[in-house]
Amino acid sequence: MANPSCRGSTEGLCPGYPGNETGGLRPGHPGNETGGLGTGHPGNETDERKPYKCDQCDYSAPQKSHLDQHLTKHTGEKPYMCGECGYRTAYKSHLSVHMRTHTGDKPYTCDQCDYAAARKSHLDRHLTKHTGDKPYMCGECGYRAAQKSTLSDHMRTHTGEKSYKCDQCDYSAARKGHLDYHLAKHTGDKPYMCGECGYRAAQKYTLSRHMRTHTGNKPYKCDQCDYSAAQKSTLDQHLANHTGEKPYMCGECGYRTARKFNLSLHMKTHTGENPYKCDQCDYSAAQKSTLDQHLAKHTGEKPYMCGECGYRTARKSGLSKHVRTHTGEKPYKCDQCDYSAAQKSTLDQHLAKHTGEKPYMCGECGYRTARKSGLSKHMRTHTGEKPYKCDQCDYSAAHKSSLVIHLAIHTGDKPYKCDQCDYSATRKFTLELHLRKHTGEKPYMCGECGYRTAQKSDLSKHMITHTGEKPFKCNQCDFSTGRKSSLDIHLTKHTGKKPFKCGQCDYSAVQKCDLVRHLRKHTGEKPYICGECGYRTAKKSTLSRHMKTHTGDKPYKCDQCDYSATRKFTLELHLRKHTGEKPYMCGECGYRTSQRSDLSKHMRTHTGEKTYNCD
CATH class of the missing domain: 3.30.160 (Double Stranded RNA Binding Domain)
Known part of the structure; x- marks a missing residue:
């Protein structure tokens, strides 16, 4: 056993003392991780002389003192207690180190700067900053x-x-510090309190960080510019801006980041893990900060207020962003062009246009995007998740913007007005799209065929006609499509759901636009008018077809003869003459035809129905 008289000091420890982490250790010391291990050393895997056996597991040790330390893991015994705060430990050396948090004693000093530490291991870590080793x-x-x-x-x-498991729930962590932090959630213990504002924390270092919000102290300095930070982790993130180093890489999709924390968050996009649960509804989140934002929806608390206009928000960062709408400040500058932004996330999105980088990839279908939020939204097309709930009806949405639009149905609020007609909209973006009808602006152009459109989404849909890509897959059959809206319509064939009801008859529809068209049968409204001949119709598509009677345009060509058609559907019917396909069959007599309308006519020969009456 180690000599007890040696345990009170940190240097010149006797042979065998488990806290001696420096050189000159005698063979058998458990902390000597360097070469030249002697017989009996527990780290020397070539030596089998470990006579001290644990009677509760298969652990064995070369020295009895090591076994005694190990046994405390089974017994939970912590005989050494701090008289200041009640802290308990199984080791006397740990208590000695702990006492320095009360005395402020820092015996280990750096010989290259004025840094001092309470532990030698902390000094060793600090020295690597000087050596870069x-x-x-x-x-x-x-x-x-x-x-x-x-x-x-x-x-x-x-x-x-x-490897670190919580004994009160199924939580596990890769690091003991994370487990300790988690355990405070069960005990609710927050022993560290701020004397300025009463803030309480479960960990001392959390309180230390908090105190800098009062003092304004930013002790961590960048040696390449005048930036300083209150936390070392924040400085480390900043330094990556200079080096461009991104050491953390995702093994699933190759995503790289400068921060371990960001990699951990990214990994949850692959695992789908949402460990943070709301105790008031079934919402769960991948990040605690996201859960905190969600909880504000239940409490309605918005403690941050703008002094200019009275705007209130639940998040301090939200207020900071809002204030820039008054100041016009855009502190985030692009180093490749003259673009600037009020928010860093907006600049990051812009930079992807220069690099073309799309680091976020969907594990289901291979879809890639430049933004994490874009991937999160995309994943909902696979999971069907709709986390945004309306508090006035049972509507739910996959995107917050969709919920905002829906809420306007309840409020009737349309604050954005067109100055050229009486049109109004719930969203500024929708008004901007509408204005292009007046200006004729079509800024989005197809590089393949020169097609132009006023909306980016329309161009995306158009491009699929060239690529043939159909990324949206049905999870109940082999149907796939190039548009999400088409997939949503298709899924109703499986569910049979038709949520849009006519208030004047028993008609119901899968889509709201179908209901709007149906209602025109009751009102007689025909809003679409031909500028050539005054022809009016209830449907935009019907007007488009009609216009071709004036232009003579027949863009749909048969590749087997010189036939052309104004409508794609008409071409498809024509092609059946070449293929001989007759998909419509009579269940009574086996008659087959290429057109559904012909089958309807044929069925009347069986039913005797005569729908056309002389008036």
């Missing part, structure tokens, strides 16, 4: 670290190992 390298992605423990933590991003 990162001897530990990841074999998977080339990431390098100054500490072996940091590399071990990093490796778990590849293995997915989470």
